[in-house]
Amino acid sequence: MSLQVYIPADAAAVALDADEVAAALQAAAVRRGVDVTITRTGSRGLHWLEPLLEVATAKGRIGYGPVSVADVEAILAAALEASAHPLCVGVVDDLPFLKRQNRLTFARCGIVDPRSLEDYIAHAGYRGLTRALEIGSTATIAAVTASGLRGRGGAGFPTGIKWDTVAKTAAAQKYIVCNADEGDSGTFADRMIMEGDPFVLIEGMTIAGIATGATQGYIYVRSEYPHAIATLNTAILAARRGNKLGRNVAGSAHHFDLEVRVGAGAYVCGEETALLDSLEGKRGTVRAKPPLPAHKGLFGCPTVINNVLSLATVPIILDKGAEFYRDFGMGRSRGTMPIQLAGNIKHSGLFEIAFGITLGELVDEIGGGTQSGRPVRAVQVGGPLGAYFPRELFDTPFDYEAFAARDGLIGHGGIVVFDDTVDMAKQARFAMEFCAVESCGKCTPCRVGSTRGVEVIDRIIKDEGRVANIELLKDLCNTLKFGSLCALGGFTPYPVLSAITHFPEDFGITPPSRQAAE
Amino acid sequence: MNGYLAWDETAARGVIDALKAQPGALLPVLHGLQETFGYIAPDAEPVIADALNISRAEVHGVVTFYADFRTTPPPAHQLKLCRAEACQAMGADRLAERATARLGIGIGEATADHRVCLEPVYCLGLCSVAPSAMLDGRIVGRLDEHKLDALLAEVER
Numbered sequence: 001m002s003l004q005v006y007i008p009a010d011a012a013a014v015a016l017d018a019d020e021v022a023a024a025l026q027a028a029a030v031r032r033g034v035d036v037t038i039t040r041t042g043s044r045g046l047h048w049l050e051p052l053l054e055v056a057t058a059k060g061r062i063g064y065g066p067v068s069v070a071d072v073e074a075i076l077a078a079a080l081e082a083s084a085h086p087l088c089v090g091v092v093d094d095l096p097f098l099k100r101q102n103r104l105t106f107a108r109c110g111i112v113d114p115r116s117l118e119d120y121i122a123h124a125g126y127r128g129l130t131r132a133l134e135i136g137s138t139a140t141i142a143a144v145t146a147s148g149l150r151g152r153g154g155a156g157f158p159t160g161i162k163w164d165t166v167a168k169t170a171a172a173q174k175y176i177v178c179n180a181d182e183g184d185s186g187t188f189a190d191r192m193i194m195e196g197d198p199f200v201l202i203e204g205m206t207i208a209g210i211a212t213g214a215t216q217g218y219i220y221v222r223s224e225y226p227h228a229i230a231t232l233n234t235a236i237l238a239a240r241r242g243n244k245l246g247r248n249v250a251g252s253a254h255h256f257d258l259e260v261r262v263g264a265g266a267y268v269c270g271e272e273t274a275l276l277d278s279l280e281g282k283r284g285t286v287r288a289k290p291p292l293p294a295h296k297g298l299f300g301c302p303t304v305i306n307n308v309l310s311l312a313t314v315p316i317i318l319d320k321g322a323e324f325y326r327d328f329g330m331g332r333s334r335g336t337m338p339i340q341l342a343g344n345i346k347h348s349g350l351f352e353i354a355f356g357i358t359l360g361e362l363v364d365e366i367g368g369g370t371q372s373g374r375p376v377r378a379v380q381v382g383g384p385l386g387a388y389f390p391r392e393l394f395d396t397p398f399d400y401e402a403f404a405a406r407d408g409l410i411g412h413g414g415i416v417v418f419d420d421t422v423d424m425a426k427q428a429r430f431a432m433e434f435c436a437v438e439s440c441g442k443c444t445p446c447r448v449g450s451t452r453g454v455e456v457i458d459r460i461i462k463d464e465g466r467v468a469n470i471e472l473l474k475d476l477c478n479t480l481k482f483g484s485l486c487a488l489g490g491f492t493p494y495p496v497l498s499a500i501t502h503f504p505e506d507f508g509i510t511p512p513s514r515q516a517a518e
Numbered sequence: 519m520n521g522y523l524a525w526d527e528t529a530a531r532g533v534i535d536a537l538k539a540q541p542g543a544l545l546p547v548l549h550g551l552q553e554t555f556g557y558i559a560p561d562a563e564p565v566i567a568d569a570l571n572i573s574r575a576e577v578h579g580v581v582t583f584y585a586d587f588r589t590t591p592p593p594a595h596q597l598k599l600c601r602a603e604a605c606q607a608m609g610a611d612r613l614a615e616r617a618t619a620r621l622g623i624g625i626g627e628a629t630a631d632h633r634v635c636l637e638p639v640y641c642l643g644l645c646s647v648a649p650s651a652m653l654d655g656r657i658v659g660r661l662d663e664h665k666l667d668a669l670l671a672e673v674e675r
Contacts, residue, residue, distance in 0.1 A: 011642075011643065011644060011657055012647050012659060014657060015644050015650060015658055015659030015660075016660060047647055048646075183641055185602030185605070186602075187643070188644070223549075223586050224639060224641065224643060225643060226655065227657075261542075261545065262545070262549055263545075263584075263586075264545060264548070264584035264587060265584055265585030265586035266583065266585060267640060278545065279542050280541075280542040281545055282580060283579050284584070299541060340645070340646065341646065342645035343604040343607035343645065343648060344607040348645075348647070349646050350646075384602065384640075414604075414645070417607060418607045419607075430606070437640075438640070440583075
């Protein structure tokens, strides 16, 4: 009797002993004398069930989770005898959390062997590149533009327009740079793609290279992601061996190769121009724009710089067509967003869905409320530079413009949930403190303003001239917002001001509406 | 104990020479040296500057800009605790207090016997299994008092 088992090698699963579970299963199989093949996949994104062990059956993959080493023996017995086990969650594809999603970018994540080019191709991989080679550069860029794809790193700039600018800029050398410096707390979608389906990123970058005339790509990955770096490097070697990278890519006239570069613990390098300086071997300081990276980017050459998710979404757009992708979503937010549910939330993980779902649906229905069982009080959307939303704003649809209209941002799609034990003055102070720690130091509002911000919030907390200091803090936030060179200083006011606006009681002030009622 | 070589200029030149030809070589070179020696020795800066044909000031500027690069030999163990929002939402601050109290050092400090240092990290990307930590490159999710105590016992052995 033989058994095919899938166990994630995604860092979230490994952090919960997935490696030990895999080893224990192998040992148990040897003891029982049964033939068990273990394939290490990426994660399906149901992180509250990690490590999620899946067994291939005639009905589909049956899941068990969360599995500990102590459970392995009994699960193996249950799987062999097709009997019940308390950790069995049934057919994984039928779980509501997965069924409700629109998995486009993450179609293969958690299913395929991320190190196998053959597996990638067997699961519809490289169809996008084939199509791009058939239709040529101009039509490829037109398809990306028509799909409505916008920068998934957070800025939301139309990807196709960026590509078009680089394609139309004449130069002997152009570059494709992938921003994989995913530093926002509450985000891990880039990591999951790199660990679970790296070929889709490689394919997306290859399409970008061929479309714009770039022959070299770099993936700048943060050093906090050692598992992603290892998987990417393995996949790049496999792609080169399979003639999907290097000279005459896939038998075409085009050359494109890429390599991984590792960051060194600087959050600001997630800002595109700081990232380019870092890639050049310099301090990661922000550049003033213009010139745009599309005109003068890496080493002064025209450069496409896109987030992991933007590039990883390109293959399915080319494969299924711009209209297919554009038909998902709302307003000017087309397609899907891989949303990351994190912090104090019951059903944590990755949830990819068309734009338009409300924040309340995400937190309450899909996320199932807090893990602690206490009421949800605040939700930070879009990373450390994103606004804190109270329950009153849970009707906000997930959409670039809808969040902006409520003084927030969707950023890279991270949602961090806090229960009612959170102190919002402390969170506002942390936002300023984080900005002070991570500021590159180039512009004064960010470098100095963040430190002054911490001091002012400390005075507010200690009730030293509270009313005047809150006005001062708002004024300081205004300076940061309009006077900073990049989003680090420019967006730090979002968490600070949203905390004051929506949770004034934590700053010792009465909410305006209650004042009016008195 | 942690498998690093003692600083040695000849060995350093070997590491640098293997990496210096690539465009924008400084970060790969610094990572290479830190993987070999565990830190970027002050004596390494003029060697790097010479090999890459840049000023020593440029090298020093880059070494000191990035949080990853150490300028002193690392302790036997490095325990990184995630201090970012998703981990805060799951009680990371309380765990950090427990670790500092038990080791008698602050975050960003090393014990006097150079056995372990506590370092802050702003996000390990394990926000869905928070709080998280990393001990000598090994990641740990859903950190609680029990798991933290086990990690501390491991470094104190």
